[in-house]
Amino acid sequence: VGLLTAAQLSAIQSGAKVRQVWKIYVPYDSTHATYEEWTIHDDAGQYQCVVDAGSRSVSGFNVSMSVPGELTVGDCTFTVDNTGSQTFENRKFYPGGELTSFFVGNSLSGTPYLADPQECLLQHQIFVKVSGAWSELTGVSYKGRIVDIIFDEGGNHDGAQPGTATITAENNIAAEILRYEWKEDDADDDVTLTTIYMEGS
């Protein structure tokens, strides 16, 4: 029962190592047909940009008849070192105008595509060391869309100013569907089946 295995529970209880991984998925172009995966932080890897792992809150709706509660959208916020010193191959989030972009190499066309952060997806995973191998806690494995970035100071595309960026992501459902408002034309309008002509009298 539960979301964790007995081995994972035992490992956590005994203080086993925990590893967190954040990945940014950056579109190759504005069609978003294909994304390129960038690991910006891996506790067991080369790049470790996350300086504050942040938190995630979830809550249930309809928990009781009298106080139904809230349907939260499952957002998550964390802060990265955006100076490039913890480089993920010198990529960073660039603030400012048209250059509010995550600068990635575009291996398809050979030219870089400056993706807005809000075009990027985020993946966050947690692993625990079980019997010498990393075991993922899949019940909390998260993939969402970046919806907001707060830079600690202004910057420009050419510079590598010191500072951090706080990133907020939320799941795709919240971003794309839950806030959608029904429109009048969300309907079937079928003339073929129903058009009947009657001769006048």
Add this chain to the structure above:
Amino acid sequence: MSLSSSFWTTGYADIRVQHDFSSAGHLAYRYAYIDSGSPTEEVYISEIQDVYGLRQLSSMGSVAYNSEEHGKVYAVNTTDSTDVRPLNWVRVMGGEDWTNPAYIWSSVPTSQVYIDPGIENVEKGYPFPPVRSRDTSDDSTTIILKYIRSNTSTANDTPVSDSFYVRHFQPYTYYGNPSEVIAAIMLHLGADEDSIDKDAFSNADTGLAAMTDEPKVLVTREVGETIAETIRRVARHSNDILCVSMAGKIALVSRSLPPAGPTSLTPSDLIGGASVRYAREHITNHSFTSFGEWLLFYYTDDTLDTQQSRYDRFAEWDLDGVLTNEISDTTSIAKYGDIIQTNVEQDQRIRNEDGSIVDGILRKVQRLHFPYFYDEDCRDAVMERLTDVESTLRREIEIKQDLRGLDFDIGYELTGIEVTGDGDTITATCIEKEIDFQNLTVKSKLLEEPS
């Protein structure tokens, strides 16, 4: 029953009510010159539907006509032309291209709706929600929706044109239990099935189907309402918990078959102690529950059958009758006071059948209304929880753990909880979580579930 694998690929489309449920497929027949001496024609555009034991006259549909046409729409018994049933909640959609917002054309039930083109060369549609006839005792009665074009009515005094047409317009409508409907809405609107907790929805479907009476909802999109608002309303037609899970997936978590969390929780499983409080705000012990779209009610004469009359009258003087069921827990009321659960509170006047107000009679009505139910058994099945659980005083426990707190998500049921400090061993449901990834701690809020 559970949601099959095919539900997530194609089956969900069946939850969205299609034309075979509408007026479109039920053009019956027509004939001319029913009114001797005047050029009048009529066409039956719908027939009765038997939906979950409730006879309904078609589903969402509309009547449209060209700009030169006049006529009227009403529901009538095909075997007795004098048995004209009221239409209610007739809504108009106007404009040149069917895109203008719908609005209430007549919220007062009336025996017929006169169509007056008004604007030259502009089509008008008259979408209508199900026109209901609670007439299960008499299957021989067939109620149909009839359109008559006429030049003889006082409201229609211009010549008829050469042709008219009936056009069907059906707002997106879903029919199923809350699990099926919420999942179908999400999938229909493009949610990636990977963004949906399929196991949770499937389990909720199983639990709902196993209830005394499976709660089935008929949901029509409401222009301007967000999807979040819609699915919240649908979830309220069950006892299940709607959430976005720790993994960022939308989920409806079953109450009757909750996913199991830890079967033991003692202080050794926590970081620090547990805070415990009595959550009086969760108590409700009294309700007048109603269902369907009967939001305005009116007097009907005694020529209608008993069942019909009971339904039409309930809001005036039948608050504990069939449509409005009074549910209470006298023990809880004695202990904690009368705590009424309501989502509708309005001043209400008694109306005659023609919509006029009966003088001098005004009452304030408090109801817990389930707009998407069309069967009292569905409502009653969901409301069983009021006396079983909701009327009791329950404890709310907040705990802080290491990553073992990730063993359960929203809606999971924890048993063997021994952290209340009074020697009790209780069962509780997780209703909130906060995961601190910096310090690798997990806070959970649990609400006691009486055994």
